[in-house]
Amino acid sequence: MNLPFSIRFEKRTDDVPKWLPAATAIGSVVIAFLISGIVLAFIGGEPLRVLKFFFEATFGNWAVFSDTLVKATPLIMIGLACSVAFKMKLWNIGAEGQFYAGAFFASLVVLVPLVPPDAPKVITLGAMVVMGMIGGAIWGFFPGFLKARYNVNEIITTLMLNYVAIFWNNFWIFDKWSDAGFQMTPTFPKTAWLPRLADLAREYPVFSGITLHVGVVFGIIAAVIMWWVFKRSRWGYEINLIGDNPEAARYAGLNITRNIILVMMVSGALAGLAGMSEISGVVHRLQEKISAGYGFTGIIVAWLAKLNPFAVIIVSILFGALIVAGREIQPAGLAYLLQGIILFMVISSDVLLRYQVRIVRKEQETV
């Protein structure tokens, strides 16, 4: 190649412009859509029609937008779960299992039952929130403990526990709590349902059919709390320090073992809360396939949001839309593909944050 200029990557010496991270994130998504469109066209699809369909099916009217938000709700919590773990460079990719564990433990409140069936709604829901978080935290504890004590790779353990959680769930819904032999439990009593906007349809007819539930508020509250933790709290400072340089953290007297376990438990608890919110707000029973791959999509959400809690909310809405549309778009793997390309684009674009791209004329080089 004999071009009159050459493209050079040079290490950034100055600060990254404030707008650049957001710009690369948005650019990544746009380019990912373009590439997926090309793949789709290549295999004989019609990218533009799919795109049009995508927007109509997800942001077209209040009812579908509500569906999008409903799918975004667990993603917010799982995106936060991944963010807190990734901040400390703990690769928790077991949010899927922690989600199932949360759902299972929250269901125990109704199935065992842990509170009397005629207990007030607040008590039942409160108990489910607590149990959901405990379930997720337990699922996060084991990999955290193994990592902290025996330096066992948490990527593998969290991932393996995903499968374990799903089989565990299956046993109970197929066996003990099966609803007349179906692979699901009976529907929960209404006291175990999170309030939905549709519940207000009698007073405000606009809300009829709007499935958005209180879970989204959980997500927003969690985001605010995590923002405070990351930016203002002592614990957030410890997470930052350990994440950036564990050797320095140890030298500064921080308890790394305890923090690894704690972070994994908090991460698990957030994912468990998402599981509780999903069965209590959407499915209203424990059954198979309650997650549309939320645990994995949450990883991409966290990364695309650069681990910023408020950005997690916005990115979750985009991915909620992808899930809503993905249910109807053929072929079925397209949503997966798009997610993979987005994530690839995001991490590739990170190079722009570390390097400056310069176009240098050939003559200049030799001067």
Next chain:
Amino acid sequence: MADTPYAVEMKDIVIRFPGVLANDHVNLTLQKGEIHALLGENGAGKSTLMNVLAGLYKPSSGMISIHGETVNFNSPKDAIAKGIGMVHQHFMLVPTQSVTENILLGLDDPKFIMNLAEYDKKILALQDQYGLKVDPTAKIWQLSVGEQQRVEILKTLYRGANILIFDEPTAVLAPQEIDDLIQTMRSMVAMGKSIIFISHKLQEVTAVADRLTVLRKGVATAEGIRVAGVTREKLAELMVGREVVFRVEKKPQKAGDVILSVEGVSAENNKGIKALNNISLELRKGEILGVAGVAGNGQSELAEVITGLRPCTGSIKINGEEVANQRPSKAIKSGVSHIPEDRTKVGTAPNLTITENTIMKNYGDAPIGNGWSINFTEAREYARGLKKAYDILAPSVRTMARKLSGGNLQKVILAREISSSPKMMVAVQPTRGLDVGAIEAIQTLLLDQRERGTAILLVSEELEELLSLSDRIAVIYEGEIMGIVDAENADINEIGLMMTGTKRSEQ
């Protein structure tokens, strides 16, 4: 002379990195059969210039010729083919592979299947020729630093190098080992090799080199002048750009009560090999105890067991309180501050700000720590105070640590460690890799602490530094204390012997 081409001629070399001009129109000539010293402070651009000659970097502009032939290296392979070999300061050896494997690395022979035993013999023959003994089947990690250096030299000789570059080769050696190395270099020159010798130590340069080139901040302040007839003072001035005071002022002072007492301490290093063997020593208030030794003889481990970073057997008491095998936080609470050996890997967090780095050990204490939260306004105020007091050069306290120069990074660490008003301080290689200005500043800060009554354990590989700062010097060899001498009337030869394993009483 004019007819014989230079072994190496580098002309108008410019090397530019983003934001830095590492070498600015530098000329260097090496005659066949001479030892040419390349002198300069840390960061003056010596290694960069030599990395260009070794084919690792391409110069932005300039011309290089080897034996009169203009060359253009695209990779280290090209440089090796022209007979250039570099003995790197940080050894370029694969620790898990054998000596022979390391020597064969990157060569075209053996082609595919390796019969190592056959090559072991070849390497033994080469060793005999140059008097560089080392077991060819040993793994690199099992070798001492001096032996590893021999492997580095053998690597270049095996490739038939006739132009050798030694990058700060003496930094890791004991005085007697340095003499051996100088002998080796002399005999190589006698066999017709040409040598470039990078150093920042004046006495070595004047002892070994025929001619020298001095670099200061990327610019050559002397090009190929003869060593004979140049004074050390003149050289120092060429190197630093101003007159240099060689000794910092140390006031005589009586040591106080015992602060630290170490008794019968043994510990393992990261490879599970015994690194400390039954060490005992005492450190008193207002005293600097220097620890001398060749790198890797247990100094780092000693610092780590005292600061709680490494498990050990035996007893370590600070003010009578046992701190051995406790958490690092225990030592910190007992008033031990620690200037770690590696300021980037251990001492600081690169992507955190100066503020976040200065509060690393007191973020929980009021007024910075406030219940569960941190008052970052207070923290920044605190960091600004330190930045001013310790003259840390940075745009603001929000600057990330990785953007600081070595000297400023070290000042951040010192500021943090001193501001906790410690009873005791463990300082490991506090001035390594810094320029003269920064070295002076750091040494002065340490002496100030001594005057304030802090007990200081100073680990250093620079004997000069130990002699000028310490009250007493303990010499460590293979994890054992060989003897403790008063710095005032210490005999360098005696210390050198102890550094290579002779106990004080045996002399």
Next chain:
Amino acid sequence: MNFEIILHSGLATGTILLFAGIGAIFAERSGILNLGVEGMMLLGAMAGFSVSLSSGNAWVGLLVAMFAAGILSLAHGLVTIHFQADQVVSGLSLTFLGTGLALVLGEGLTGQNPPLIPDVSIPLLSQIPFIGPVFFENHSILVFVGYLFAPLSWYYIHKTRPGMHLRAVGQKPSAADTMGISVYGVRYFYTFVGGCLAGLAGATISLSVSPGWYSSQTTSGQGWIAIALVIFAQWNPLRAALGGYLFGAIRRGILDLQGPALLFGFANPLYVNSNLGFFLQMTPFLLTIVALVMGSRAAARKRLGSPAALGVPYVRGERGH
């Protein structure tokens, strides 16, 4: 519960883990951690199945499977070697990408019947009592390839010049670089090799060991188990092969527990309540965790470690190499 059958089937399913695991060993020995094995395997399984169907030749399918997964792995190579992105995140995105591609391109393959890699018996050797039927009778040709591949890989890594260069690049890239070895070149090459072998592992499933295309169920997490196997095997191909076979046998043995009505003379609870089978399905994943804990503890005790530069991007002249 037939010991012979369990071992025979263990060797067959173990071959999948053998290829994927040794592929990961090659990549990791060069310093590249590629967590995308599952995605690459799935793409390989799909590509092999699909091309075997369209070309009518299983071997062509096998080659395309290797090539497709190899190409995919180069995306990981580009992002981690040249752009120095985090290898963990890049590997995860490769999983998504591979899975997505396989599912999109694999539409409509379920239920098809392409030509498969044939099973063969080795004459004479298969006559040996016990050993013959277990090791040499009615195995896919790929199982026999596996027998040779593991020791050859070991020999290549430890006893040949390119193997020595591979180890050097993974342990101390700067040393290799100064001796004129192209660190980036070596890393790209072995990332590609790792991808090809993951693709081979995928095609081993879909064209041989459990033939068929069942979308993402085809690999069912074996790519991840292969990554764990590498740690358990301490980056040694021979141990990876043994671990793979052992794992395959245990997995088969556990599933066989469900068959008999009586177990050691007692009523078999697994036979009475088939739902308890879910616990059996969990066991391979729990076993992986156990193996990983054992591997990590052994590594800590013997102070063995992963290749020193594993997961660390190489930049000439930067500290820490």
